[in-house]
Amino acid sequence: MSEMDVHKLTGAYALDALDELERARFEQHLAQCDDCRAEVAELRETAALLADTVAVPPPASLRDSVLAGISQVRPLAPEVPASPTRHATRPAARGRAWMPFLVAAALALIVGVGALVMQPWAPSEEVERLTAAEQVLQAPDAEEVFVDLGEAGRATVVRSKSQDRAVITTEDMVSAPSGKDYELWFIEGDEFVSAGLMPDAPDQTVVLDGSAAAAAAVGITVEPDGGSKQPTSDPIAVFDLTEAT
């Protein structure tokens, strides 16, 4: 996508009309483009005016539910200068404190912390994980499938049936959109079995969770932070292991 084209995505972005990959890429652009940030803010404000034309009073019960809900939730602590957050380490998130969705994403992260520490790629297991990845990559029956995601990066899945494991290696992979994670899946026919979340890093090697020997394919989807039990969107990449070499 050329520079000129990127700027023209402000309108579609403001209306949530980009697919997940385009959104992730555009958010990276936004972090560096003051003009686009200002335009997105104006166009979002404009779009919100359209809601005036479809206003419908909600049922009274909704008010009760909302007010009962907030009484059990404490507002987030305000952002304090120099307060480190996980998002500060995400390239796509730099300089985006102005975005309401960064706030939403931060919320989701707080909720998702419990799940995060249970992930197999916690730092203490780093050594074991790399070893497991090497075992798969060096297995005599290792077979690999490469997928080029264009500007979103490149990824290779290597599967060893004898090891019953699969590994994904990424290069220059764009960050998942704010508030979202990449989730890996083993695909057998219509069945998607979660193989864990991908950490948010452009270049990495990750061992997929679970049994790989019978999988026909591996897929990546974009899911709400913390992942989903079943995919909630179409895969952004499918690695067809029946075509593996």
Next chain:
Amino acid sequence: MDHVRPVPDGAPEGAPSGGDAARGDAAHLADLLRQAARGDEAAFAAFYDATSARAYGLALRVVRNPAHAEEVTQEAYLDAWRSSTRYDADRGSAAGWLLTIVHRKAVDRVRSVEAATARDETWNREAAPTDHDQTAETAHASLDAARVRGAVATLTDVQRQAVELTYFGGYTHTEVATLLDVPLGTAKTRIRDGLIRLRDLMGVAS
């Protein structure tokens, strides 16, 4: 409107500048959110009362199913409450901030696999008729709505359809290109052109 009050010269940037009433309304809503950020539930209730018809109406228009629209609206308000400390009036109006959250959640809902099968394809069907026992909010909104409709009417057909299919239909710009039978890439330009025209007509400035 009894909650309108004079606004000092430094009105929030990015707030709609559609006359003093709209600016006073925007400043009032921003105040309510600031109070909510300090834990003031009554202020948040007032914020809800002033915005819920727009929030629910938008969710309903996008997701169609009233029960889903209620869930989306409730999730959005809970997010707004939790993140009220992060709202910055210098970066946009409180209503715009809320409705951005509502829209994102509504679009996520219709794009999820489960909801996709249930989505009503007749995107241009009108949402449920507005309750005639209007709240103060909807009475006020209907004045604004007339202005917005007037501005929308000046768009070209393709601009208007592209904006409505994305904002109310929840479709991506590539899906809109297919629906409107225009080349890929044209839809995103029409969406942007249409929004910029509305922005200029409605006097939204940053």
